[in-house]
Amino acid sequence: MDERYFILFIADEDPDVRSIVDRCIEMGLKTTSSGGTERFEKYEAKDGSGSSIDVQNNEVETVVDKIAKSKKGELTFWYDEPQSTDLKLSFVGSKSSDWPTHRVMVSFRTLPLQVGNQSRAGDYSEAAVESRVKTIIDVLVEIIPFVDPEYAYSTLWVGQNPVEGLQPTGKPIPKHIQEIGWLTIMSESTVEDFGGFDHVLDTPAWCVQRLDTGHVMIVKSDRPVAPTKTPSAELADHLIK
Amino acid sequence: MTERTVTSDPLANHSDGDGLSDGRERDLGTDPSAMDSDTDRLDDAEELDNGEDPTMFDVSPPEIRVTNSNYVNVDDPTNPRGQYLITAEVSDPSLVTNFTITVDGETYHDRGIPGGPTDRFLLSQTVTVGFGQALLNGLQTNALRLTVGDRYGNAQTTTGYTSSNFYIQAGRELGALETLSAQEATALGLASGIAKSSGSMGETIQQALTNPEEFLAQFTNFQQYITLAQNLERVPGLMVRQYQNDMRTANPYYDIRSDQATHENSNDFARGYYVGVLTFEVALSATGATAGSKIKQLDRVQELASQPRVARALSYYQRAQRVPGRAVGTVTAPAARTGSRIAAGLARRTGVDGDLVRETLGSTATVGRQWWTTQRAQRFGFDRLSGLSETSRSQVSRLLRRSDEDIDDDLRAMSDDDIGAATQFACGVASPSVLYSGRGIVRQSTPDDCGSIDPDAFRGAAALSDDIDSARYEQLLGFNAEVRRTVARVYNQNPDVESREVEKYIQTLNRVDSEGRQSASRLVRELGSEGFRVTNNAYELTDTVEDIGSEDISDLLSAYKLYSESPQARRSVPEIQDDLTTLANEGGGVQGLAKAIRAGKGSVNNVKGLDGEVEAATNLIDAGVEVRELEFNVVADIDGNEVASEIDIDLANEDTGIEIKNRDYESAYENMPDEIAESARQQDIDDLVQKIEVVTRNRDTYIIASRTENIEGTVIEEAIEQANIPEGTTVEVITIEELKEL
Numbered sequence: 001m002d003e004r005y006f007i008l009f010i011a012d013e014d015p016d017v018r019s020i021v022d023r024c025i026e027m028g029l030k031t032t033s034s035g036g037t038e039r040f041e042k043y044e045a046k047d048g049s050g051s052s053i054d055v056q057n058n059e060v061e062t063v064v065d066k067i068a069k070s071k072k073g074e075l076t077f078w079y080d081e082p083q084s085t086d087l088k089l090s091f092v093g094s095k096s097s098d099w100p101t102h103r104v105m106v107s108f109r110t111l112p113l114q115v116g117n118q119s120r121a122g123d124y125s126e127a128a129v130e131s132r133v134k135t136i137i138d139v140l141v142e143i144i145p146f147v148d149p150e151y152a153y154s155t156l157w158v159g160q161n162p163v164e165g166l167q168p169t170g171k172p173i174p175k176h177i178q179e180i181g182w183l184t185i186m187s188e189s190t191v192e193d194f195g196g197f198d199h200v201l202d203t204p205a206w207c208v209q210r211l212d213t214g215h216v217m218i219v220k221s222d223r224p225v226a227p228t229k230t231p232s233a234e235l236a237d238h239l240i241k
Numbered sequence: 242m243t244e245r246t247v248t249s250d251p252l253a254n255h256s257d258g259d260g261l262s263d264g265r266e267r268d269l270g271t272d273p274s275a276m277d278s279d280t281d282r283l284d285d286a287e288e289l290d291n292g293e294d295p296t297m298f299d300v301s302p303p304e305i306r307v308t309n310s311n312y313v314n315v316d317d318p319t320n321p322r323g324q325y326l327i328t329a330e331v332s333d334p335s336l337v338t339n340f341t342i343t344v345d346g347e348t349y350h351d352r353g354i355p356g357g358p359t360d361r362f363l364l365s366q367t368v369t370v371g372f373g374q375a376l377l378n379g380l381q382t383n384a385l386r387l388t389v390g391d392r393y394g395n396a397q398t399t400t401g402y403t404s405s406n407f408y409i410q411a412g413r414e415l416g417a418l419e420t421l422s423a424q425e426a427t428a429l430g431l432a433s434g435i436a437k438s439s440g441s442m443g444e445t446i447q448q449a450l451t452n453p454e455e456f457l458a459q460f461t462n463f464q465q466y467i468t469l470a471q472n473l474e475r476v477p478g479l480m481v482r483q484y485q486n487d488m489r490t491a492n493p494y495y496d497i498r499s500d501q502a503t504h505e506n507s508n509d510f511a512r513g514y515y516v517g518v519l520t521f522e523v524a525l526s527a528t529g530a531t532a533g534s535k536i537k538q539l540d541r542v543q544e545l546a547s548q549p550r551v552a553r554a555l556s557y558y559q560r561a562q563r564v565p566g567r568a569v570g571t572v573t574a575p576a577a578r579t580g581s582r583i584a585a586g587l588a589r590r591t592g593v594d595g596d597l598v599r600e601t602l603g604s605t606a607t608v609g610r611q612w613w614t615t616q617r618a619q620r621f622g623f624d625r626l627s628g629l630s631e632t633s634r635s636q637v638s639r640l641l642r643r644s645d646e647d648i649d650d651d652l653r654a655m656s657d658d659d660i661g662a663a664t665q666f667a668c669g670v671a672s673p674s675v676l677y678s679g680r681g682i683v684r685q686s687t688p689d690d691c692g693s694i695d696p697d698a699f700r701g702a703a704a705l706s707d708d709i710d711s712a713r714y715e716q717l718l719g720f721n722a723e724v725r726r727t728v729a730r731v732y733n734q735n736p737d738v739e740s741r742e743v744e745k746y747i748q749t750l751n752r753v754d755s756e757g758r759q760s761a762s763r764l765v766r767e768l769g770s771e772g773f774r775v776t777n778n779a780y781e782l783t784d785t786v787e788d789i790g791s792e793d794i795s796d797l798l799s800a801y802k803l804y805s806e807s808p809q810a811r812r813s814v815p816e817i818q819d820d821l822t823t824l825a826n827e828g829g830g831v832q833g834l835a836k837a838i839r840a841g842k843g844s845v846n847n848v849k850g851l852d853g854e855v856e857a858a859t860n861l862i863d864a865g866v867e868v869r870e871l872e873f874n875v876v877a878d879i880d881g882n883e884v885a886s887e888i889d890i891d892l893a894n895e896d897t898g899i900e901i902k903n904r905d906y907e908s909a910y911e912n913m914p915d916e917i918a919e920s921a922r923q924q925d926i927d928d929l930v931q932k933i934e935v936v937t938r939n940r941d942t943y944i945i946a947s948r949t950e951n952i953e954g955t956v957i958e959e960a961i962e963q964a965n966i967p968e969g970t971t972v973e974v975i976t977i978e979e980l981k982e983l
Binding site: 001002003004006008033034044074084088090092093096098100101102105107109110111112114116155156157158159160161162163164165167178179181182220221224225226227229230231232233 | 756759760795796799800802803807808809811836837839840842843844845846847849850853872874882884885886887903904905908909912913914915916917919920921923924925928931932
């Protein structure tokens with residue numbers, strides 16, 4: 001399966017673009033496919049109306065300035081070999097006052113995250129896949145303080161409406177979603193809506209992590225697609241029923 | 242009277258030593274040579290002292306002191322030995338010879354004193370009043386009479402008043418009566434009052450059940466009853482005395498013989514009792530002719546109360562069960578609700594807590610179910626029931642309580658062994674128990690494990706025990722209750738299912754992990770017998786697809802379960818499985834199937850990807866096109882970078898790769914928030930551009946098969962325009978349907 005996987009952040013405020021980019025680079029992500037970090041090989045800055053104002057090859061600092069100013073744009077990082085292991089950060093802040101407002105989307109392709117693909121391009125071993133998933137999760141943990149999401153959900157980008165059932169349609173969130181995706185992040189107050197820390201930390205998932213910011217991150221299984229072990233059927237019941 | 246000849250020596254002072262001189266005895270006409278002339282076991286002088294005639298045989302009846310009179314074993318309605326226990330001290334100087342026990346006028350025991358006549362006897366007798374009778378009697382206030390006779394035919398009859406109903410009895414068995422709070426005593430009284438009245442006003446309650454709104458609309462006498470409730474102890478008149486008597490008899494805190502309260506809870510009990518009784522009297526009035534005919538209504542109450550209550554109550558509960566569209570378990574709920582609304586009004590005015598009233602009324606449903614169960618058990622046959630093991634008996638009882646009446650014939654037709662097998666299979670082993678809640682309501686409860694027993698599971702279990710291999714049946718017994726009940730239920734509901742299919746299914750359940758087992762069970766619940774086939778065919782993939790093991794099938798079943806329950810599912814699970822079976826068997830098997838199956842794990846969207854791929858591949862095979870591999874990886878140098886991508890379906894001619902797009906790009910973004918749609922659309926285009934560029938460097942023809950007709954001007958078209966496509970290669974866009982025409 002070679003599809004895109006999205007993690008969508010709902011937050012009250014637009015994020016701190018500069019700090020996020022700095023953290024990604026500190027984490028070892030590259031801004032060019034050749035492994036450099038001095039310029040963004042692929043990016044797209046947009047103006048307030050969403051029209052593209054610049055698209056590629058610019059100094060990191062310049063790109064950050066442009067996106068921080070307009071609050072909109074997309075940055076492509078590379079987090080491993082081969083070139084298809086891209087990680088995209090989209091700043092999508094809307095001026096709409098309707099809840100929920102998505103502020104950031106993080107996306108990546110699923111092809112490099114499946115073990116046992118024919119190794120015609122790069123490494124698809126257990127170790128390589130495990131390391132890639134770890135990198136993605138680590139990056140998410142690092143940027144959470146600068147996004148401060150109220151809630152973040154995730155989905156494989158297939159089908160007519162990939163966010164259906166996952167995107168909250170109102171509050172309290174547990175009453176307004178039908179599914180829990182591969183990765184979920186909750187703020188402290190959202191955790192309360194889900195039954196409180198003790199209950200949420202008891203979720204039968206591959207990984208449940210309480211962060212310094214008070215956020216809780218729940219990861220259902222070791223991989224977003226073709227997991228080693230199918231996530232527990234009780235997981236969704238535990239959180240939303 | 243018996244004439245006797247007596248002799249005496251008039252000169253002797255006292256021949257017999259009975260304390261009377263012979264002269265005095267001569268005057269009295271007693272036998273001077275016998276201490277007890279009339280042989281009634283009372284000395285002549287003693288009889289004189291008592292003011293009795295020493296020449297007459299004893300005409301005094303025996304004395305009886307009842308020390309206990311109550312029901313026993315009423316907690317289990319299926320207990321065929323429903324018993325009433327009476328203990329009494331009986332005595333008569335001229336020997337007690339026999340006793341008779343009657344309950345509600347019917348004689349249960351008429352026998353001599355065991356061990357022969359005696360002057361003092363501690364009688365302790367359980368009366369087997371027949372299955373259900375104890376239960377029945379528990380709903381009303383009735384009298385047990387004990388008659389004790391002496392050898393001269395003198396008889397004394399005592400009414401062993403029962404103050405028992407279920408709630409009181411249960412409270413007594415739990416030793417709780419003395420510790421109840423005032424509020425709890427009120428609740429106990431309320432339950433007793435309701436139980437008493439509901440046993441005699443079946444038709445009224447039925448009306449409340451079937452049409453509660455109209456029932457309430459007819460409510461005209463409310464104020465009168467409020468007054469009655471408030472002043473009941475003071476209002477003179479026959480009816481009120483009747484109320485008082487009934488209440489006092491029922492009241493465990495009141496001693497009817499000494500006519501006084503024995504516990505401070507007595508008044509609280511009385512208050513609750515009257516509210517309970519009046520709730521139903523009000524109901525009766527509301528359905529009566531006119532508001533002005535109150536006395537007639539009350540007469541009618543009496544009339545009903547005097548009729549045999551078995552028939553009335555049975556009729557009520559049976560008819561109540563037939564209310565269309567109403568589940569068995571909730572049949573009494575409307576009555577409780579209606580009664581609750583009435584009672585709440587009464588409660589406000591009489592100072593009884595409204596919640597308490599409602600809760601108590603709700604618990605009367607239990608009484609109703611017990612009634613119903615009892616009557617059905619009676620039809621099943623108490624003798625047969627008593628012949629079953631204790632577990633089976635208890636479980637049959639639960640089945641009767643929870644099922645429609647149409648199972649009764651089946652039950653009767655089953656052998657005891659089948660019933661044993663089915664109950665073991667379909668139910669747990671724990672017995673019902675009486676619970677005492679914090680609010681003072683005593684109610685019957687059953688273990689959770691029996692919660693979902695139903696007739697289909699019961700019948701199916703009995704049939705499976707005959708139809709399938711015994712080893713498989715044993716395996717099935719090893720699964721949890723829900724899994725095995727589902728198998729039995731679906732087997733019973735689908736007569737066409739072959740037992741072989743079920744055997745295979747059980748075998749599969751045994752091979753997958755517990756998550757897979759639960760999922761397979763949910764599939765069967767969802768899909769019926771089709772679920773057996775899907776599960777079995779899924780497991781066959783372990784034989785036909787290289788590198789697929791039982792763990793993968795566990796995961797696939799879990800994925801199917803997710804998909805079958807999701808509103809976003811595009812096709813049905815059996816359709817997907819049929820395609821997988823086709824692809825697994827096509828020309829020795831399509832490559833990459835294991836990879837595709839694994840990629841489908843974990844979420845609805847993952848399965849959606851698998852769904853689209855296998856449907857398209859099967860369409861191609863149906864069209865005679867040879868499919869070589871699914872999810873085939875390719876790589877190409879793009880602008881000096883090695884980029885990997887994937888061909889969803891690679892054809893055997895190695896010329897053509899096919900990409901499946903499940904999305905209608907014209908409308909896909911409309912439902913998403915703008916900020917997502919904007920960014921997502923661009924990323925969709927970027928990804929497709931990259932894919933086109935990599936694949937067209939590996940295949941001459943790249944077909945993008947879209948699930949939509951809306952291709953022009955969409956993301957796909959834009960991507961083709963933006964992509965750098967090598968000369969001599971083509972990219973075609975068609976619909977998935979058109980794949981069949983390739």
